[in-house]
Amino acid sequence: MNILVLNCGSSSIKYQLFDMREETVLAKGIVEKIGLKGSFLLNERHDGDKVRLEGEVLDAQAAIEYVLGVLLSPNHGSLRSMDQIQAVGHRVVHGGEAFQASVLIDQRVMADIERCIELAPLHNPANLKGIEAIASMIPKVPQVAVFDTAFHQSMPPRAYMYATPYSLYKKYGIRRYGFHGTSHRYVSEKAAEFLGRPLESLKLITAHLGNGASMSAIQNGKSVDTSMGLTPVEGLVMGTRSGDLDLGVLTFLMDKEELSLQSANSIINKHSGMLGISGISSDMREIEAAADQDNRRARLALDVYAYRARKYIGSYIAAMNGLDALVFTGGVGENSRTIRRLICQEMDYLGLEMDTERNQANPKPGDVATPASRARILIMPTNEELVIARDTLAIVGAADA
Amino acid sequence: MSSIPVEPIEAYGLSKKNRPKALFAKIGIVGCGNKGQSIALMASRNGVEVVFIELTEEKVEKAMHEMDETLSQQIDHWGMTQSEKRSILSRIRGSIDYADLAGADMVIDAILSKRREYAVEIRKSVFKRIEEHVEPHAIIATNSTTTVITELSSELEHKDRCVSLHFSTTDAESDVVEVARGLNTSDEAYARVLKFAKLVKRVAIPVEESPGLVSVRMIVVLINEACDTLMEGVATMEDIDLTLRQGLSQSLGPFELADKLGIDRITQWMENLYNEFGDIKYKANPIIKKLVRSGANGRKSGKGFYHYDASGKRLQPNLKQFGKRWN
Numbered sequence: 001m002n003i004l005v006l007n008c009g010s011s012s013i014k015y016q017l018f019d020m021r022e023e024t025v026l027a028k029g030i031v032e033k034i035g036l037k038g039s040f041l042l043n044e045r046h047d048g049d050k051v052r053l054e055g056e057v058l059d060a061q062a063a064i065e066y067v068l069g070v071l072l073s074p075n076h077g078s079l080r081s082m083d084q085i086q087a088v089g090h091r092v093v094h095g096g097e098a099f100q101a102s103v104l105i106d107q108r109v110m111a112d113i114e115r116c117i118e119l120a121p122l123h124n125p126a127n128l129k130g131i132e133a134i135a136s137m138i139p140k141v142p143q144v145a146v147f148d149t150a151f152h153q154s155m156p157p158r159a160y161m162y163a164t165p166y167s168l169y170k171k172y173g174i175r176r177y178g179f180h181g182t183s184h185r186y187v188s189e190k191a192a193e194f195l196g197r198p199l200e201s202l203k204l205i206t207a208h209l210g211n212g213a214s215m216s217a218i219q220n221g222k223s224v225d226t227s228m229g230l231t232p233v234e235g236l237v238m239g240t241r242s243g244d245l246d247l248g249v250l251t252f253l254m255d256k257e258e259l260s261l262q263s264a265n266s267i268i269n270k271h272s273g274m275l276g277i278s279g280i281s282s283d284m285r286e287i288e289a290a291a292d293q294d295n296r297r298a299r300l301a302l303d304v305y306a307y308r309a310r311k312y313i314g315s316y317i318a319a320m321n322g323l324d325a326l327v328f329t330g331g332v333g334e335n336s337r338t339i340r341r342l343i344c345q346e347m348d349y350l351g352l353e354m355d356t357e358r359n360q361a362n363p364k365p366g367d368v369a370t371p372a373s374r375a376r377i378l379i380m381p382t383n384e385e386l387v388i389a390r391d392t393l394a395i396v397g398a399a400d401a
Numbered sequence: 402m403s404s405i406p407v408e409p410i411e412a413y414g415l416s417k418k419n420r421p422k423a424l425f426a427k428i429g430i431v432g433c434g435n436k437g438q439s440i441a442l443m444a445s446r447n448g449v450e451v452v453f454i455e456l457t458e459e460k461v462e463k464a465m466h467e468m469d470e471t472l473s474q475q476i477d478h479w480g481m482t483q484s485e486k487r488s489i490l491s492r493i494r495g496s497i498d499y500a501d502l503a504g505a506d507m508v509i510d511a512i513l514s515k516r517r518e519y520a521v522e523i524r525k526s527v528f529k530r531i532e533e534h535v536e537p538h539a540i541i542a543t544n545s546t547t548t549v550i551t552e553l554s555s556e557l558e559h560k561d562r563c564v565s566l567h568f569s570t571t572d573a574e575s576d577v578v579e580v581a582r583g584l585n586t587s588d589e590a591y592a593r594v595l596k597f598a599k600l601v602k603r604v605a606i607p608v609e610e611s612p613g614l615v616s617v618r619m620i621v622v623l624i625n626e627a628c629d630t631l632m633e634g635v636a637t638m639e640d641i642d643l644t645l646r647q648g649l650s651q652s653l654g655p656f657e658l659a660d661k662l663g664i665d666r667i668t669q670w671m672e673n674l675y676n677e678f679g680d681i682k683y684k685a686n687p688i689i690k691k692l693v694r695s696g697a698n699g700r701k702s703g704k705g706f707y708h709y710d711a712s713g714k715r716l717q718p719n720l721k722q723f724g725k726r727w728n
Contacts, residue, residue, distance in 0.1 A: 033448075035448055037426065040410070041413075050405045050406075051406055051407075051408060052405045052406070052407045053407075053409070053410035053413055054407055054409065056410070056411075062414075069413035070413050137415070262480060263478055263479045264479075266479055266481065
């Protein structure tokens with residue numbers, strides 16, 4: 001079965017076409033600057049053939065039409081006819097409390113995703129447009145929605161409730177939802193496989209560190225806590241997001257700097273985090289390079305980043321009363337030796353001892369803890385697209401049977 | 402650079418039927434003062450390419466410089482990042498040649514008009530010049546509130562494509578735009594303008610063609626009434642502003658608002674509305690006339706009802722107090 005996986009953003013669409021017999025990627029690519037000047041589509045076939053298509057791409061509908069067009073094209077395509085796409089899986093950012101797992105999309109599901117727009121005004125509308133576009137072009141093909149929030153729906157109320165008036169939880173759904181669920185789920189499964197132990201017996205902390213970053217406490221295969229909240233701005237220090245912040249800071253700044261709602265949002269989402277502290281960049285590689293040159297603020301940024309992460313690890317070990325493995329994933333987690341080292345230093349009391357040489361070798365996947373370390377320290381590359389394809393296969397396969 | 406082959410994307414469309422052209426890939430703006438600039442920035446911010454027309458090269462440069470400043474101020478106020486600023490400015494181009502409007506999907510007249518009797522004629526001629534350079538489908542719109550679109554479009558070849566499009570005058574972050582159709586405006590043109598409003602993330606408020614639309618008609622009466630209240634000595638200027646702000650949940654009081662809008666502009670609106678409706682309630686209050694005559698046009702000139710410092714911060718009142726404070 002061939003499955004097309006779509007990740008529709010507000011101005012870009014990422015896609016991968018899987019042949020699920022061997023879980024191979026037939027083609028992948030991205031459409032960028034949709035609806036803007038200079039839009040283009042970049043396609044890469046499994047045999048290495050690459051093409052860049054330039055021209056006007058008005059909206060998600062047009063973008064997906066071109067994606068299908070290039071996949072079917074004689075020159076750069078991977079398919080002979082449209083029927084070779086048997087299902088489409090979509091990444092959907094916010095499923096609210098309505099979705100605990102991936103689902104087959106129907107009218108009711110669409111309506112529920114639409115209701116979650118309030119919680120993810122930037123993402124859910126784009127996700128919906130992608131679903132609608134596929135429905136209009138290849139209406140018979142089943143579609144599956146895979147939610148960023150779904151994996152974390154297993155959190156107990158004590159982890160997801162904020163100490164705000166309960167009426168606001170009932171009225172607007174103000175609570176912790178968490179994101180990156182697909183990634184946390186995938187790497188926790190891979191970690192169990194790697195350790196050769198059943199996931200149901202493990203206490204794991206997964207650290208998805210990319211431009212956005214979140215950590216999850218995973219007990220017996222279920223997310224029991226996660227660092228992102230109602231929105232992706234809570235928790236760890238990120239590229240340009242502040243992560244945890246005294247709420248008083250925001251009201252203080254709104255008053256002092258006369259910030260509008262938009263500016264307040266922008267200050268914590270775009271001007272903060274590693275960029276905000278270092279003043280250099282949101283890119284971890286550039287910050288590390290500057291720190292190597294003895295840039296004081298770059299060092300400070302790395303310190304704050306690692307310290308925050310260590311506090312989360314400590315609190316999640318407390319929450320689960322133990323730890324079997326800490327799992328690093330995401331662009332930074334999989335590649336930055338420095339960040340992993342800074343996070344894992346002086347954690348021996350909590351059972352984490354890093355083998356710095358192994359860490360330097362950066363095995364992907366691999367274990368970089370010392371043999372004596374009570375808990376393992378793993379590096380596990382994530383693959384969210386594959387999870388979406390697998391879920392889609394499982395759901396569509398079950399529906400067919 | 403890697404050598405990835407580049408091909409036109411159109412060849413990969415699935416349907417052979419003609420795809421509609423991008424509704425608003427490029428817009429034109431005639432007149433790039435405050436209003437024109439804020440429209441240009443708003444459109445560009447949402448991915449639309451903008452060409453604006455000014456009278457001289459100096460004015461083109463001045464407008465570009467002012468827009469640069471505006472965005473820098475937003476960066477200082479955390480509303481934007483450097484890279485967003487660069488991409489916004491890269492989509493805006495100024496020109497003194499109407500021919501550069503060619504290919505625009507919509508052109509908005511945002512010229513400043515000093516006198517009513519000329520304004521209509523000037524705008525009419527602007528409309529005609531725009532029409533010479535754009536495709537028949539292109540929308541021609543005015544940001545003017547007090548001149549009616551039917552009149553402006555009366556001498557055009559394609560009158561059906563004209564609308565009046567009035568962006569909120571006070572606040573760049575405000576999200577409403579009044580859209581008025583004239584007698585000749587086609588449903589299609591009107592629908593496209595509503596789409597443009599949506600594209601630039603504004604809520605379109607459909608209004609019937611009527612001088613002053615909703616916003617200007619309301620605001621001039623409020624400001625006039627505030628001046629009357631002040632002259633009668635009912636309360637001080639600051640207290641009247643305070644009452645509106647705190648007591649009636651306005652973000653600015655009437656005098657602060659007048660200073661922000663520009664008192665010369667308000668006088669213009671008042672005169673236009675008075676000429677149209679003949680109703681005395683639109684006649685500019687003597688205080689307003691006095692301020693305009695003394696060049697106190699509001700925040701932009703450093704004084705209006707209040708004094709302002711260079712950064713636009715409000716200082717003491719500029720008028721002798723009519724009312725008294727009881728404390």
